[in-house]
Amino acid sequence: MHSNHQHQPEPSVMKKCKCFFDAFNSRMSFWSQCVFILIFALILFGPITNLLIWTVAETWYFPNALPSQWGMKYWYQVFNPYSDVSGSLLTSIFIAVLTVIVCLLVSVPAGYALSKHSMPFRVFWMLLFLIPQAFPNLTVYMNIARLFYDVGLNGTIVGVVIVHSVHGLMFSVWICVAAFASTDPMLERASRNLGAGPIYTFFHIVLPQAAPGIIASCIFVFLESLDEFTGTFFVGAPDITTLPLLLYTASMEGNYQIASITALILLVPSILFMLLINRFMKPEMLAKIGK
Amino acid sequence: MTRLNIENLNAGYGNKQILNDISLTVEQGEMIALLGPSGCGKTTLLNALCGFVPVSGGKIKVGNRDITTLPAENRNITMVFQSYALWPHMTVAQNVGYGLKVQKVAREEIEERVHELLSIVRLAGLANDKVTTLSGGQRQRVALARALAIRPDVLVLDEPLSNLDAKVRLNVRHEIKALQKQLGFTSLIVTHDQEEALVMADRIAVLNKGQIEQLGRPEEIYQSPKTPFVANFMGAENQIVWTPELESSILTGNSEALFVSRPTNLTANQQVFFRSENVTLITNTSRFDNDNSVLSLRGHVMQSAFFGNNYRISVQCGEHIIQADHTCDLPANTPVLLSVPAHALHVYDIETSFKSNAYATIQTSTSFQTI
Numbered sequence A: 001m002h003s004n005h006q007h008q009p010e011p012s013v014m015k016k017c018k019c020f021f022d023a024f025n026s027r028m029s030f031w032s033q034c035v036f037i038l039i040f041a042l043i044l045f046g047p048i049t050n051l052l053i054w055t056v057a058e059t060w061y062f063p064n065a066l067p068s069q070w071g072m073k074y075w076y077q078v079f080n081p082y083s084d085v086s087g088s089l090l091t092s093i094f095i096a097v098l099t100v101i102v103c104l105l106v107s108v109p110a111g112y113a114l115s116k117h118s119m120p121f122r123v124f125w126m127l128l129f130l131i132p133q134a135f136p137n138l139t140v141y142m143n144i145a146r147l148f149y150d151v152g153l154n155g156t157i158v159g160v161v162i163v164h165s166v167h168g169l170m171f172s173v174w175i176c177v178a179a180f181a182s183t184d185p186m187l188e189r190a191s192r193n194l195g196a197g198p199i200y201t202f203f204h205i206v207l208p209q210a211a212p213g214i215i216a217s218c219i220f221v222f223l224e225s226l227d228e229f230t231g232t233f234f235v236g237a238p239d240i241t242t243l244p245l246l247l248y249t250a251s252m253e254g255n256y257q258i259a260s261i262t263a264l265i266l267l268v269p270s271i272l273f274m275l276l277i278n279r280f281m282k283p284e285m286l287a288k289i290g291k
Numbered sequence B: 001m002t003r004l005n006i007e008n009l010n011a012g013y014g015n016k017q018i019l020n021d022i023s024l025t026v027e028q029g030e031m032i033a034l035l036g037p038s039g040c041g042k043t044t045l046l047n048a049l050c051g052f053v054p055v056s057g058g059k060i061k062v063g064n065r066d067i068t069t070l071p072a073e074n075r076n077i078t079m080v081f082q083s084y085a086l087w088p089h090m091t092v093a094q095n096v097g098y099g100l101k102v103q104k105v106a107r108e109e110i111e112e113r114v115h116e117l118l119s120i121v122r123l124a125g126l127a128n129d130k131v132t133t134l135s136g137g138q139r140q141r142v143a144l145a146r147a148l149a150i151r152p153d154v155l156v157l158d159e160p161l162s163n164l165d166a167k168v169r170l171n172v173r174h175e176i177k178a179l180q181k182q183l184g185f186t187s188l189i190v191t192h193d194q195e196e197a198l199v200m201a202d203r204i205a206v207l208n209k210g211q212i213e214q215l216g217r218p219e220e221i222y223q224s225p226k227t228p229f230v231a232n233f234m235g236a237e238n239q240i241v242w243t244p245e246l247e248s249s250i251l252t253g254n255s256e257a258l259f260v261s262r263p264t265n266l267t268a269n270q271q272v273f274f275r276s277e278n279v280t281l282i283t284n285t286s287r288f289d290n291d292n293s294v295l296s297l298r299g300h301v302m303q304s305a306f307f308g309n310n311y312r313i314s315v316q317c318g319e320h321i322i323q324a325d326h327t328c329d330l331p332a333n334t335p336v337l338l339s340v341p342a343h344a345l346h347v348y349d350i351e352t353s354f355k356s357n358a359y360a361t362i363q364t365s366t367s368f369q370t371i
Ligand SMILES: Nc1ncnc2c1ncn2[C@@H]1O[C@H](COP(=O)(O)OP(=O)(O)OP(=O)(O)O)[C@@H](O)[C@H]1O
Pocket: B013, B016, B018, B036, B037, B038, B039, B040, B041, B042, B043, B044, B045, B192
């Protein structure tokens, strides 16, 4: 690195010195990197370590640094097919999948239409999907709950799915607009030119081009739905119990083991998501968001 | 393949009119080149033919079928796009077979046709490659095969060669021409390269500001351009406005004058265009013959550029700068005598060239041609 652009001949002693210095330097930077990563990991994973310990602690009282009794008792409890956890896990996934479907059905056509600059009131429509996020969540959900109570949607899966969808649409519409906007309109023309109608063209040319972005938006919506608490609490509870609601109840009851294991379960999709997003998001698409 | 008939076509974007009253007939099996400077509306014309730009007036007919208002997918005019517009999520074969798949042609038949086309454009081995792995020239040929696969009535090509480097461009140029002869498709090719148009086309339509300035065989366009614009665009880059002052300086017969002689067909208030290749350059400036068949003038060398087979010398003659081809290099400030034979001069009346009245310009130039 340093020595590459040195062209004049050097005495061999100097060379040796330099080699030593280089080696020292690179070793230093290696160790400093290690320390840096360690500190970083501690900050990041410290709370998670605590959480991990809780999942395998059977008894752990306050002043002790570590649990007094270790064991997998609560894991069995959680994965017991009749437990609250597996039940609410299923509910959570069911709701998340439905939410993804609803969001797809809205945001694919909306995203395609809004990606065309000829669309009237384009900015207005785009902002419309942001409006629910502009107000404090709590007030919005309380009002939705009141409304749903009148029409009998409170405490139903449908009600919760609607609440999750309103939240998810913000992401999915904006990402889909970006995904469709980053497709080349000439590809569409070429298809029409060869005799394909607009619908055939949409499914065979446009959709495959936008697919990575659409998949990314699905993943976003899915995870947002899994993690959603406030809306579910106001609209769904107590009839509908999703994982975050269960987590909340368990923590309130002081059942940290169940809470920690539930949290760990919720962590899995997030990590998968990180990996997937890497594969599906094109950088040039991110640049098109909001264009 | 059938003839394409464009009658008084008007088209544009929103309120902006781009094409004015275009009339053009492309005969069965003929290739016409649309030649014009950037922004003159060549792509717009092709888009109007293909149904991507709404037509505000006039008619487009293919054979006896009026297609003016048909949606793009029902026109059977295919386009080779300037950017190729190949579908990156499909293989070469899928790209080429797409049009047939849309028509629900049987799979074996599609395969057969795709194979046939790929061997025509010499890409037989690449059927299952992703188009994103191809070179520019190969993509170009896939785009051509794709457009030909459905046997269109008319093929239009939008600057098919502009994205290729010079050598590949020559190859593909010959390939397209050979293919056009072999398959005999009716086609319109857009280019802004005059050489390309001369080599490839049966006839050339020179477009300027959304109007056809001249339509004719390559020889006609090259040798007798009907308007100053066409003359200039076809490479006659030397222009002299023949003012009354120049005229009087010739008449006095002063041997020191800038302009030594002029042919009889050049009179005051005309402008004259000629190519650098038609200029004869003599370094012996003492020779002085008042020849009525040549335009000759004095000047001195400004600079010279090496063009391979000759040198292009820029000569300053008063306020005019004239380009002349010469066999050897000349140092700056060498006094020279230039002469251009009358038959190489394209003369136009100044008034008519400022008016956009096409008929007047045609008349002046025909009167010139009889001389
Ligand atoms: N989508 C559009 N909306 C509005 N005006 C346009 C549009 N596309 C082209 N134009 C205008 O129409 C005119 C003709 O454009 P066109 O693309 O036909 O030119 P061209 O002859 O193909 O030029 P080039 O050789 O550069 O491709 C230009 O002045 C351009 O500004």
